[in-house]
């Protein structure tokens with residue numbers, strides 16, 4: 227009814243004429259003028275049916291449960307017979323139900339949730355709350371972190387994204403990720419919050435030293451700063467635990483969740499905070515509003531998503547599939563010098579290549595071999611692999627075989643790296 231109404235060439239033309247011509251030319255240039263049509267489980271089909279790709283990008287975790295997960299789709303279809311987005315000013319039964327579920331599932335005594343349509347807005351809420359509660363201006367983020375493109379979220383990020391938009395709000399500074407001494411030197415009585423992705427994804431799937439989060443928590447406590455952890459990508463079972471931070475047993479003051487929260491069928495994110503912070507919202511219950519934040523349909527989708535990921539065996543499956551990938555990486559590294567190492571928690575995986583251009587070259591090569599995967603924007607030497615958490619053993623093997631073929635080609639064609647240099651130069655990367 228919707229997919230493939232127009233020939234692919236006509237869609238490309240309309241996209242270029244009415245949406246974003248720049249993107250169309252880039253995708254054509256790298257041979258990835260793929261337009262998702264049919265989508266199901268781990269697979270995406272090109273709109274003209276000419277090829278299919280196993281999705282190891284998953285839009286950073288939006289498709290944690292694969293495309294159109296049957297349970298979530300069924301719940302939303304049923305909800306459409308009774309509900310709509312709801313009125314964000316009024317109270318809402320579905321929002322209350324999802325808030326309660328989040329309070330039960332989030333770490334420690336995190337209790338309250340504020341809902342938004344996207345991850346960046348949820349980050350903005352977190353920063354607003356930390357600043358308002360502490361009455362301080364300082365926000366410390368980490369170099370090469372990524373929290374989105376709205377106001378405060380953008381201000382936490384790199385100049386590659388924010389530099390062209392004029393002066394950023396004051397009070398934002400950055401420290402290296404994983405270096406507690408650097409944070410100790412930067413934090414002070416003016417710091418409202420320290421914010422980071424628990425496992426920075428765009429920074430290259432970075433895993434901090436074991437004592438990092440306990441020290442970050444201690445420094446925040448010492449200075450009265452709020453700890454904001456962004457689990458927009460790392461949360462919801464991606465690491466084989468409900469939350470990535472569970473590995474370190476640390477409770478943030480604010481946990482930000484998005485992407486996979488509503489099973490890839492409805493835009494939804496949440497800023498979940500501990501009771502002490504709620505003093506501010508209790509004094510100002512209408513100070514933050516969002517027409518589509520906490521839409522009733524999205525809450526239904528999120529509840530169905532949680533039903534699935536809290537089923538017995540779900541996290542064990544993620545861990546087992548991650549280990550199957552790990553065994554494959556070990557075998558590949560023994561055969562290909564171009565793999566330097568890898569970093570992995572559950573199915574959040576980064577293959578570190580010996581050369582930044584190799585990470586970039588692998589995306590189109592993998593696409594030619596049936597796998598959609600991208601390099602980390604702030605660390606192009608890392609190939610991100612984020613398959614759906616429902617991936618099965620034969621599908622893991624399919625990805626590993628595609629990698630094997632892509633690496634054989636790459637090592638046999640070193641001239642590809644020169645082409646990547648020229649292309650990334652032309653694109654201003």
Ligand SMILES: Cc1ncc(COP(=O)(O)O)c(C=O)c1O
Nearest residue numbers: 286344345346372373374458459
């Ligand atoms: C870690 C992280 N935080 C926040 C965001 C922003 O989310 P959204 O694109 O939904 O605004 C992203 C998006 O990729 C992300 O990866």
